[in-house]
Amino acid sequence: MAEVVLTKAQKILIIILNNQKSLKNFLNFLIVNRSINGSWDNSNLPKIFNPKKFTIKKKLNSNELQKLLGNNYSNPKVNLDIDFSVSKGGYRLRPHRDDITRLYNFLIYLTDIPKKNGGSLTIYRKKTKKNIRKSFRRFPKISELEVVKEFTPKQGTVVFFQSTPNSYHGVKRFIEKNCPKRFFIYGSYALNKPVIWKFNDIPYYPHIIKTKKKMLTSFHDANYVTVPVAN
Ligand SMILES: [Fe+2]
Numbered sequence: 328m329a330e331v332v333l334t335k336a337q338k339i340l341i342i343i344l345n346n347q348k349s350l351k352n353f354l355n356f357l358i359v360n361r362s363i364n365g366s367w368d369n370s371n372l373p374k375i376f377n378p379k380k381f382t383i384k385k386k387l388n389s390n391e392l393q394k395l396l397g398n399n400y401s402n403p404k405v406n407l408d409i410d411f412s413v414s415k416g417g418y419r420l421r422p423h424r425d426d427i428t429r430l431y432n433f434l435i436y437l438t439d440i441p442k443k444n445g446g447s448l449t450i451y452r453k454k455t456k457k458n459i460r461k462s463f464r465r466f467p468k469i470s471e472l473e474v475v476k477e478f479t480p481k482q483g484t485v486v487f488f489q490s491t492p493n494s495y496h497g498v499k500r501f502i503e504k505n506c507p508k509r510f511f512i513y514g515s516y517a518l519n520k521p522v523i524w525k526f527n528d529i530p531y532y533p534h535i536i537k538t539k540k541k542m543l544t545s546f547h548d549a550n551y552v553t554v555p556v557a558n
Contacts, residue, residue: 334483337435354405367491369430370523370530373405377519386541393535395544400520405430409514414446416503422451422472422495424465427521427533427549429490436480437510446501446509448478448486452493463492463531463551480509490515492524492531492551529553 333341354376387395425432440446451472453460472495478486488494501509521533532555536548 333437337437337483340435340485365527367489367493368525369518370525371401371403371518371520373403373518375404377404377406383544385544387544388541389535389538389547391541392544392547396521400523403518403520403522405516405518407514407516409512411512412510414498414501414509414511416501418446418498418509419500420496420498422449422467422469422497424463424492424495425490425515426517426545427535427551428517428519429515430518430522431487431516432490432494433485433487433514435512436484436486437482437512438480438507439482440480440501440509441506442479444502444504444506445499446480447499448480449497449499450475450477450488451495451497453495460493461553465536465547465549467495480511490522491526524551532556 383395385395434448452475453463453467453471454473477499478484488496503509523533524531531551531553534550534552534556536550538548
């Protein structure tokens, strides 16, 4: 693997991520219930940070996943998952929302990718005249979405975003031609249980879509709805 030279900003970020006090402050920020009108909040605040990685990665069908998660989503713990990756030419991600356990996502780009080579992170939201919709599928049709912002990978850029029911995002096809490899760090803060979101005091409940097919826990289709659906 090619050697990655870190910028000053990245070195500082690594120091921050490894510093107990700043991590504690950051976790406090994550668990504070802000309840600002027009913002998404997590209904069940985590009180414990689990230093061990426990995001479950198993191949299950929807019934087995349901059993594994149970139906009591209160008193969750929060954990940090962090990894390093490189995208090859042709890499793309269709618009989606992440796993129902996610609170925050972040990306740290380690190389500069010219705009013409694609690979940009695109942030979408559901098209709507009203402020909010009643249902948020994990994989909506592209026609249901509108682009909010696009980020071209730039060395040292950190993108940090909440993983709410309306946090749709994708990656435009990356063309690996006359440019460096697309190195990046990706991570998330996730609960050990599904997140019940609320927006202007209206709760949004996760609902796992039934399937007989066994797939990884993180690949399951799920909806967010205002009325809980019995499983
Ligand atoms: Fe994602």
